[in-house]
Amino acid sequence: MTDQHQGGYRGAAGRGGNGGGPRRGGAGRPAGGRDGRSSGGYKKYDGKKPSGDSRGGYRGGKPGEGGYRGGKPNGGGYRGGKPGEGKPYGSGKPSYNGRRDDRDFRDGDSRGGKPYKKFDGPKSDRQGGYRGKLGDKSFGDKRQGGYRGSKDGARGGQRGPKRFDGKKYDGPKKFDRRDDRRDDRRFERRDDEHRTQTPAVPERSVAMTSPRASSRFGAPAPAPAVEHDARSARDDRGQRPRRDDRHQGDARRGSRDGGPRGGRGGRPQPVKLSPGRAAACEIGRIVREREAFVSEVTPSVIAKHEGISPEDAAFATKIARGVTSTLGTLDEFIDRNLRSPEDIQDDVRDALRVSAYELLFLGKDAYAAVDQGVELVRSVQPKASGLANSVLRKMSTSAKKFPYGNPDLSLQVLARSQAFPLWFAKRLMNEMGLKQATDFMRASNADAPVFIAVNPIKADEAEVVEVFDQAGSLMEPSATVPGCYLVKDARVLRKPAVRALFENGSVCVSDESAQAIAALACPEGDVEAFLEIGAGRGTKTILVQGNAVRRFGRTVPMVSVDDHAFKGELLAKRAAAYGIQSVRPLTADARKLSEKLPEASFDAVLVDAPCSGAGTMRRHPEIRWRLTAEQIEEMAAIEYDLLAEAAKMVKPGGTLTYATCTVFEAENSQVVDRFRRTKFGEAFEIEETIATTLSASGADAHYAVRMKRVR
């Protein structure tokens, strides 16, 4: 592992990890554990919190403090309604009303003299460019397809007469979503990496990221993009079209109303909509309509597009994920270029989001973005192509000013540049300090690395490495986690020999941090009875048992509790496939576990808590726009209940490990501190802590504390 990679683990005082890898917190009772200070062992983020004179911070954004203000009153905005489109856009109302301008852009400035200061007031509850308020449940719960709400809470595009004919999705519902998955959504974002035994090949395995795209997020520039329609291929080389092309391009863009296009000599030169964009737009629509996970919708949509090339499929995947993770920022940008944002239909917005993403985050050439954007809108709403033409031209001009200010001076601009909701960015900054919050947001926009765990019950590690090697990928062993490898070239996961390793239970995909937590939860001494709470589909089950085999030469008797019966069934099947016979799934609400299991009867207990999943946003792009501050508090309450109940199950001398995959203190150290301040909690001493920070190429950000029951 690289230093950078290892550096992600930040353990506590004093004790580094083995060989410089994941460092764990030191043993011993913490100073201040009971008086509410941070738990021993766990070192808090060491990024300095902003002080009055620091640069980091939210600048209040008072009107008049400068900042980009969008269009002038009555300026900008689409004005050219077309005959036959109903009431034209631009008739009557000004393009922007002052209130919206002020809200969205007023503090996005680099000119004003005020330094950053720590966010400290309710005025900042406004979400950058969003109409939903912090605490507005409908924002987090309902508007998962993105911000569309109007002032009165109605969804945009559904108030008043529609501008365009509705074209509702009425095809077969190919997307397979479990009924009860909806229940899990808020609390269980982090385990769907484990849903398949054979992993999907991650999109980044086909290099599609343009250098400009990455530089927009401030990440290193990977390989140049590839795309497979002739115009776009030209654009993707990062070059402006040649003069001839440009001339032709103008002709190709056709008339403003999207009517017949004339090439040279008046010959129609239809622009062909790229299959990747069409698929991406469809994925976006389904994710919006069904409040679904993009990773679950994508394969079925791609499969439906018969004959789509692997490159187009990868491009579609990339755009769909990108649109999902930048959704609110895209909508803010689109609205800025629309005269009446609330009147635009949802499926037109889906198409515009694709173009907006390409313009803002892929640095796509305006010609390709406009041409393809018009075609995309035409494909979903033929009558809207005129509007699309105008709006997309405005967007391509406006994109040059993105993010409308200096991210070094305004948190709102920083949040916009990294495509984070403002409340989220503020919270990160308040908890981590500006530098770490910025690094965290940047890293959250990178592609997730792929790690595998070798299952010692079924496989010999050297042989597994050899198979990967032969198939074409080097494997980088983790410096600290036994059996964990970084797969350097994830395309190898498609190779039959490698797929066979997944199918026969020799390996599973699991982030390095998750593997580190499974190792932490498996204590040094022998274990006669292990209790797992929040077992899900059983990835930690498999990992813990693998560690037991490494340590004790055998699997350990384990009760694996989850409150969803279907997960217990899946877990049982997976455990069997991985050669584990000693697991008993139990369906129960673990907050009332003492009704089901005898207290003080387990040597080791792991609480793999349902959490906000904020440390896994590279894999779960929906999280940042669906999560609300209220949900974080709700989850913290559940996490505390689970931990307190789990503690009752631990034998004296046994261990209790509490784990999440989030970075919020409310769900991590504060839960542990609160528990340890209780009478019963006094019996637990912290042994080790893992707190991973996120780096672009490293593991996800997880948190875990292992405590020992001393009496």
Ligand SMILES: C[S@@+](CC[C@H](N)C(=O)[O-])C[C@H]1O[C@@H](n2cnc3c(N)ncnc32)[C@H](O)[C@@H]1O
């Ligand atoms: C982080 S996920 C578990 C991931 C799993 N350990 C794995 O590695 O695949 C948290 C799990 O906690 C479960 N859960 C949430 N609330 C629960 C409760 N009150 N009792 C039991 N399980 C619960 C969820 O169903 C979810 O499967």
